[in-house]
Amino acid sequence: MTRITPASDRRSDALSRDRIVDAAIEILDTQGERALTFRALATRLSTGAGAIYWHIADKEALLAAASDRIVGLALARVGTMPDPRDAIRAHALALFDAFEAHAWVGTSLSLDPLQTEMVRFLERIGGSLVALGVPLAQRFDAWSACVNYILGVAGQSAAHARHQPPDANRDATLRAVAESWNQLDPSTYPFLHEAAAYLPGHDDRLQFLAGINLILAGLNQTPS
Structure with missing residues (x-):
């Protein structure tokens, strides 16, 4: 007997995690976090909510995946730079611009601290500090200052714009x-x-970059 595949199953097969995340980003950008529901997502994708749950466990996982995608796209635009200071500036501005364009990203990053692209960002900042010759005893503090400034100020700026x-x-x-x-x-x-x-x-944006430059200038004065 030929098995008849239910319509919902066929749609599930046609879906992919990437398609779901792309659709979620569209909703987040145009309507905000409150509008992102599995029902709204299913309507946009012309499928059933169950088909989406096959790929994404819940809304928290969906937001984490969407923010990871945006961070990844931002990092992909940063080329290789011989000067580690320029690399830090470029990564900082890439995230600032990403947060400005997608104001919801900043609040979503904390949902999963092990997101692939965020881990990559953290490693790149640390690697740049190693390349700068920051002493090991001060390296973690320097890394923490850079990362907290970049994520904090960029996120705060985006959050302020979102609530206006x-x-x-x-x-x-x-x-x-x-x-x-x-x-x-x-x-x-x-x-x-x-x-x-x-x-x-x-x-x-220029004020944000000025803060980065102050941090970088301070690295040269880090006590041993």
């Missing part, structure tokens, strides 16, 4: 904050009065 209303005007918001700082007592808050002049119109 769609019609929010960044320049207007920064001007309002600067004006509020200017209203403070200058004798109590002298630095904020100074910073108020720079806050409006500043470039987040």
Whole structure:
């Protein structure tokens, strides 16, 4: 007797983990994390939720796989660089740009600390510090400072953008904050009065890179 394969099984066979992750990224980019459900994903892929569960265990695993894909694409754009400082800068900016383009990635990275591409990123930063000649006794601290700065600031910048209303005007918001700082007592808050002049119109990406450069400059002054 010829076995009749149910439609849901046939769709499951046609699916792949890559197709599912690609579709999840599309939903995350256009509608956000709340919109990513297995039902919504099944509708987009014209299949049943059970077929997706065959490849992905749950939403947490799906988010982890999606963020790993984005990090991998970002790292793939970083070429080989003879200067390890340039390599650190390039990796930092690659992740910053990826987080800006996909604001949900930063919050998803913690779901699985052993994601393949994130592990690769961590190794590349460490390898660059080895190439720079950072002493072994200080290497872990230097690595931690670089990694925490890159992931923390890039993630924070993306999270801030994600929580802004769609019609929010960044320049207007920064001007309002600067004006509020200017209203403070200058004798109590002298630095904020100074910073108020720079806050409006500043470039987040350039400021992020300036922080990386400060860390790299500090590596040369690491005590033995």
